[in-house]
Every structure is written in structure tokens, then in C-alpha cells.
Amino acid sequence: MIIEVKDVQEGYVKSETHNHVTTIEFFHPQGNSLPGKILADLAHEIVYAGNDKTVNVIVIRSAGTGAFCGGASFDELATIKTEAEGKQFFSGFANVINAMRKCPKLIIARIHGKCVGGGVGLAAAADYAIAVEGAEVKLSELTVGIGPFVVGPAIERKTGLSGFTQLAIDASHWRNGDWARRKGLFAELHPTLESMEESIQRLTHTLSHSNPDAIAELKKEFWKGTEHWDQLLMERAAISGKLILSEHSKQALKKIFDARAKAKA
Template sequence: MNASSPLLQRIKLERHAVARNAVIATVTLNRPALRNAFDDIAIVELTGAFRALSEDPQVRVVVLAAQGPAFCAGADLGYMQRMAGFSDAQNRADAMGLATMLNTIYSCSKPVIARVQGDAYAGGMGLVAAADIAIAAEGAQFCLSEARLGLLPATIAPYVIRAIGERAARRYFVSAERFDAAEALRLGLVHQLCPAETLDAVVDTIARAIAANGPQAVVECKQLVREIGGRAIDTDLLFDTAERIARVRGSDEGKAGIASFLGKYSPPWTAGE
């Protein structure tokens, strides 16, 4: 896939080279007139894009961005109208498609940075929570608005609860209150706020910092957090962590990284910068 592909109707996919055989990929929600609300087509495209990027050895990091003033307003009205006529089986299949899309972003082997330039509501907030890193413009607003429509944020719940904690989720799931970027930062939904005019520079700095690291080490680091977080610190965990670092130390990348550090030269994965 690429940005000019006629197969992409709802998103853009761009790749920017940062070193030899190394790129930063950007997936951009591209329905600004509809506040980047998603439908079944967008869900399929996002799922396919993140699966492909996860498996692409050249991709070091993925930026999830959006065109226009809003990041993502959740599901679009036309899509919701069609859903109202779905059978139970159709509703279950459609919901599973959304759940799969969110999990594909969350479990992408490459770090995902959400570039949140504007409002993120409902499923849009799920996209932010599924990313590994979220940087937001100071004017962005957030809302888990599902309860206003007699619905619930079920498919996004695993990621939002992990991001903001159960206590905050209890409030915002049931109240459907809007909250600002400062509150999103306090809750841990986003990692950093910045003026809108510096958002691209901040995201690019973080993406390039990730791309300068050992590519396999970055993949392993992301997996480490996902698999170790929340586990009891017991003998099994000690053996697990020891096995992980021993395996990586003995890998070609680990050996090359240590040699370049001791020899005071650039590691091979930054060649061409």
C-alpha cells in the first residue's frame, strides 16, 4: 500500500526514509469533512494497513494521524444508520471487525504514535488508547460519548481502561462528559501536550528517537511491556526476564550494538542517516 493507492478510500499511507532500509510510516485518517469518523470501509483499511506495517521489516515506527480539525469523532452517522438495521449476527460480526481493528493497532509489532491534533470522541478515543504513545495538541477535547446514545464503549474498553485506569473509566464511561487535553494528560491517556503548531515537530522527534534504536530491540521492548506488565514478581518472572535479556545479548543486533557502543561508532541500523 502507499498514499496514492486507489484501494485506499478512507486513509492515506505514507513512508518516510530515515536511514538505509528504515522508514517511519504514517497512517492518516482522511475524512476531514466527516471529522474522520469511521465506517466499515475505514475499519478494513486500518486493519489491513497496520497488519502490513507490523510485518514490514523496514518500518521502525508508525504515526497515526488525521486530516482536518478533528482527530476522530467515532462512528459516522451513515454507518450508524445502517447498523440500526443489522440482524444480531450482522451486529456481532461488525463489532468483531471493530474489535479486531483496535487490537491490530494495539498489538502492532512496531511502536505506534498517535498524533492527536483535535477532538477524539468514542472510537476515536479508542484509537488514542490503543497507541503506544499519544501526543496531543493543547486544544484537543476527549469524550467517551457512547452512553448518550444508549450504547457502551465495549470494544475500546480494554485499551481505555489500561490507559486511564479503572477509577477514571468508572466516571467517564457512565457520565459521557467531555474533558480537555490537560485532563487527558493527568489521566495518562496522552503522554505530552504541545501547541498545535509544534505538534509535527514533537511527534517527528519522538519517531526519530525510536528509529535510532535497534529495530529488533524496539519490537522486543514493546512485547516486554505487554507481556510483563501486571504479572507477579515471582520465580517464573525472574527466569522469563533473564531468558529474554540473555537471548537478546546473544543476537546479532545485540552484539553489534554493544560493539558499536564500546568502539564509539554508529550502530549498523543507523547507516545512511
């Protein structure tokens, strides 16, 4: 079965199910960044697969050979004019994380490249992240005048408070894949794409033949204590939505767009 929503210019999310395994792939031409439409489609596909009785395991991946995810779309951040619009945009990340959290299926993240901001949140919200060497991570939110408020709880849950604060405070510094593995963000780190793919295929094959009721009960145990996240992440979205309107954020975004224009010249 294939369900696809696709517009290469604006990015896409597509879903395929084979042998009880659903693979959800997203793409955006700007480094697999996450505008609101892609966030909404991701949440929708995760919920859909979670409700599909023929599905035992979900793999989340992105397309291409560059970054796994470039985080929030700067183009869309620049269009935000009110706190309500800001909250609505950042609630997209909240909806994806909560969809992953409440999904009764185990979710594996395939991390083939660098993760920024919301991309680190996706890796953290997965139940099992399998990455390749070179998959560095960075929380760059503070450099644009906001903070990793929405993705923070998911990251802290995996890395502990110390790991999360290291990422959040040193917002311009990349941490390598080995750091992410040692902190618990990545479950596995592979030297090549081939060995990463082999591990994903092995694990998904095993899980596809596992008892779905046992998986659902395990999932509840893994996420115990996060029942308040529906409210918490929306409150965090409101914080980011307010901060993105600050003069500091406006100037930071202007510098990014100026640098982008200069690079194209």
C-alpha cells in the same frame, strides 16, 4: 513508498513510508468518523507496516483541522438490522485495536483535535499519544444506547478503572486535554500544532534509528497480560451489536439524524 486507498466522498486511508517511519492517515468528511471500510483499511495498513522490515515506527493521524476522530459512523449504525451485522461492524474496532496491540513496531498517535468514542480508543491503543491543547475526549456511547465495550479495555489500560468509568458514565461531558494527559491517555500535550509536530518529528527520528529487535521486545512487555483480547474484544463487539438494535438506540439515532437535518435546513 506510498500506498493509498482514497475516495474523498467516502473517506480514505493512506499510508506513506519514509526513512523507516510509516505514517497512516485516515479521513472521513463527517468529522473523521469511522465506518467499517475505514476500520478495515486501518487494520490492514497497521498489519502491513508491522510486517515491513524496513519500518521501525508508525504514526497514526487523521486529516483536516477539525476533530481527530468522531467515533463510529452514525450513518452505518443506522443500517444495522441484525445482531450479526452489529457484531461485524463493532468487530472493526476490535480488529484495529488488536492490530495495534500485536504490531511489533511502536505506534505514535498524533492527536490534533477532539476524540469521541472509537477515537479515544485509537489514542489509548497507541503506544505513545502526542496531543495539542484543545484535544478534548468524550465517550458518548451511552447516549446512543450502547457502551464503550470494545474500546474500554484499551482505555482502562491507560487511564485506570477510575478514569474509564468517569468517561463512560458521564457520556455527554468533554474532558480536556490536560485531564487526558494526567490520566495517562496522552503522553504529551502541546500548546501549538507546531510544537506537537516538532515533538513527533524528534521522537520518530530517534525511534527510526533504534534497534527494531529491542522495540519488538519492548512492545511485548508493554502489552503483557492482553493476550486474551482477541476473544475479549469480539465478545464485547457482540454486546454492542446487540444493544444497537434496541428501541432506545433507534430513538437516539433518530434524534441525531433529525438534528442534523434541522441544521442543514
